[in-house]
Amino acid sequence: MSLPKALQSKEFRSTRIGVLSERLIVFSLATCATITVLITIGIIYMLVSQSAGFFASDAVSFSGFLTDTEWTALQSKDLEKAKFGILPLLSGTLRVTAIAMLIALPLGLVTAIYLSEFASRRIRSWLKPTLEVIAGIPTVVLGYFAILVISPSLQFFTDGFTTFNATSAGIAVGILCLPMVCSLSEDAMRAVPRSLREGAYGLGCTPFETSIKVVVPAALSGIVSAFLLAFSRAIGETMVVALAAGTLPTFTFDPSQQAQTMTGFIVEMIKSESEYGTVQYFSLYGVAMTLFVITFGMTLIGQIIRRRFQESYQ
Amino acid sequence: MSTMPSALTSQDPKYLTNNAIRRKRLSSWFYGLCVAIAFVSVLILVVLLAAIWAQGQSRLTVDLLTRAHSELEIERSGMWPSIIGSLIVCFVCAMAALPLGIATAVFLEEFKPTSKPLRLIHGFIQLNIANLAGVPSIVYGLLGLTVFVYMFNVFGQIKVNESPGLEIMGADHYYQVMTLQPGHVVFVPQEDASVREIEITEPIEAVDNSGNRFELAVWKPGTPRPKDEATKRQTIEEGAIGGTITRRSWYYFRLPLDKSFLSGGFTLALVILPIIIIASQESLRAVSPSLREASMGIGATTWQTVRHVCLPAAIPGIMTGSILAMGRAIGEAAPILVVLGATVMKGGGPEHLMDNAITMPVLIFNWAGRQQNEFQELAAAAIIVLLVVLLILNSTAIIIRQKVQKAHN
Secondary structure (H helix, E strand, O other), X not given: OOOOHHHHOOOXXXXXXXXHHHHHHHHHHHHHHHHHHHHHHHHHHHHHHHHHHHHOOOOOOHHHHHHOOOEOOOOOOOOOOOOEOOXXXXXXXXXXXXXXXXXXXHHHHHHHHHHHHHOOHHHHHHHHXXXXXXXXXXXXXXXXXXXXXHHHHHHHHOOOOOOOOHHHHHHHHHHHHHHHHHHHHHHHHHOOOHHHHHHXXXXXXXXXXXXXXXXXXXXXXXXXXXXXXXXXXXXXXXXXXXXXXXXXXXXXXXXXXXXXXHHHHHHHHHHOOOOOOOHHHHHHHHHHHHHHHHHHHHHHHHHHHHHHOOOOOO | OOOOOHXXXXXXXXXXXXXXXXXXXXXXXXXXXXXXXXXXXXXXXXXXXXXXXXXXXXXXXXXXXXXXOOOOOHHHOOOHHHHHHHHHHHHHHHHHHHHHHHHHHHHHHHOOOOOHHHHHHHHHHHHHHHHHHHOOHHHHHXXXXXXXXXXXXXXXXXXXXXXXXXXEEEEEEEEEEEOOOOXXXXXXXXXXXXXXXXXXXXXXXXEOOOOOEEEEEEEOEOEOOOOOHHHHOOXXXXXXXXXXXXXXXXXXXXXXXXXXXXXXXXXXXXXXXXXXXXXXXXXXXXXXXXXXXXXXXXXXXXXXXXXXXXXXXXXXXXHHHHHHHHHHHHHOOHHXXXXXXXXXXXXXXXXXXXXXXXXXXXXXXXXXXXXXXXXXXXXXXXXXXXXXXXXXXXXXXXXXXXXXXXXXX
C-alpha cells in the first residue's frame, strides 16, 4: 500500500523559523503602511519648510499675504515692486469653484436620485458606464474642451465674455465633478433600506415625496460628504483652469473675466522657469500651503461627517 | 367614546382630490426632470467626443504617431516621444505604486490589531489614506519636485556645466580637446571630477571617438607643424583648453534624481497610491470570511492565509482597480508638469535612467495653449490617441471584471 503524497515527502520546517519569517513579513507590511503616513508628513514638512523661506523675506508679511488685493509675483521680476496678496488668486479659485458647484451639485444629485430611485435596470446598465467614462476623461482634455466649445458658445450667447474666463473653466470643472457627486450620493442612497421607502409609499407618498422627504434625508451624511469631496476636488483642479481660466489674477466677482486660480498660478510659475531660490519662486509654496490647508480641511470634514453621522439601519 | 382626530372629522373632499392631483403632477414633473438631467451627462459626453473628433480627425496621420514635436515644421509635428515617455513613466509608476499599495491594503485589511492603542493607529492610517486621496495632484507634484528632483538640496543642486550632483554609476567624464585636424576632437579621461577644465601642455593619454587609446602629442607653436592627417588627428596645440564632457551609459544614476522620468514616475506613484490602496482594500473585504476561517481552521498562519487564500481570491478586483488607477496616471498632467517641466522639445524616448521624458498630457497641454490653428488641431488629434489608449486600458479592466463575475456565477 502506498502512502498519500503528502506523507511521502514530508518537508517540515522549524517552527521557530516559521514564526520568525511570519513576523518579518508582518513587519515589512507594516512598514509599507507607515510610508503612507510618511507621505502626509512629507507634504506638511515640505510646505512648511519651503514657505518659511517665502514668509521670511522682507518683501512679504503674513498679514499682507492674507489681506493684500494684488498678486504680481509673475509680472514683476523686481522684488521691490512685487505684491504678494493671496486674495486675487483665492477669489479666482472661489469663482471657478462656485460655478463648478452650481453645475455639479444639482445635476449630480438629481442624476443620483434618478439612478437609485427611478431608473430601470437597463437604463442603469448604460447610464452608469457613461458617467464612469466621463470620470475617466483626463482633466487636460476637459480644459481643451472648455476653450474649444464652452468659451465660444458662451461668447455666442452673451456678450462680454473674454476667450479665457472663469465661467467656461467653471463649467468644465463642474462636468469633472459631476460623476463624483453622482456616484458617492448614489452609494449613500442605495444604502438606505428598502423598508423606509415601502413605509413612505404605504403612507401614500408619491415617488417624488419618497425620494426628497425620506431617502435624501436618510442619506444626508453621505450626500454632504460627497459635496465636500467634490468641492475640494474643484479647488485643487489644475489643468482645466491652467488652460481655460486665463493667467491674470483679478480681484472681482465678475465671472466673465479672466481668473487666475491658485493652481493656475503654480502652473504658470513652473512654466515660466523662474530662477530657483528667488522670493517669487518660493511664493508658489505659500500658495500651495493655502491650497493644501483648504482642501485637506474639506476632505477631513467630509470624511468625519461620513463616519460620524452615518445612519446605520439593521 | 374617544373623539376622532380633526383630520378625520373635517374632511374637504374637493381639497383632498385637488391636493392628490397636485402631488401626483409634481411627482411626474420631477420624474421628467430627472430623466432630462440624467441625459445631460450623456449629451455632454457626446458633444465632447464629437467636437474633438471634428477638430482632430484631419491630423490623425502616420506623422502624428512617428515624428517629434517641431517648431519649424508645424505641419509634420508628432507625438512619438510622448507616447514612449508616457509608457515609461507609467511603468515606473506601476512598479513603485502596486507593491506598496497592495502591501498596505493587505496590512490594513488582514492584520487588524486587537489592542486599543494599535486600533487607534490603524484608524488613523485609514483616515490618513482617505485624506491623501483628496490632496490635489499638483501638491504631489510639488512634493515630487522637492523630494525627488532636488532632494531638499542635500546632495547639492544640479546645475548645467557646473555640478552634476552625486554621481553613483554609469558616467564617464572626459575633457574634450580640439586637435590640429579641423573639426576633430579627442577625449582625455578625467581623474578629478571637481576640476572642470584643464590646460594641456605635455603629452597625455587620450581616446578618440571609437574608443581607441593612444598617446596624445603636443605641438609647440614655432616648431614644424605636422602635415599628414593621421598625425594631425593625434596632436593638439600646446596650451589647448579641455572642457568637461560626460558620456552616460543607460544605467547612469545620480542623486538627486533631477528632472528625470524616474522622478516623474515616482511622483505619479504618490498620486495613485491612495486609489490603489482603497480599491485593493475593497476587493480584499469582498473575500468571503468563511474562506479565511477554513484556512485558519486547518492550521495556516495569518500570512499563509493571505498568501494562498485571500490574495488569489481578490486578485481580479485588485487588478481592475489598479488598471483604472493606471488610466488616471496616464491622463494626469499637473504633477508631471511640475516635476519634469513644460518643455516638449525632445526627439525620442529617454536614453538613460536620468533622462527627461515628455508625456502625452503635457504635450496636449502645450499644444492646446498655443495660438496657431495647426497646434489646436494637433492637440485634438493627440487627445484622440490618448483617449484610445485609455479606452484600451479601461476595456481590459471591464473584461476582467465580467470574466470574474461569470466565474462567480
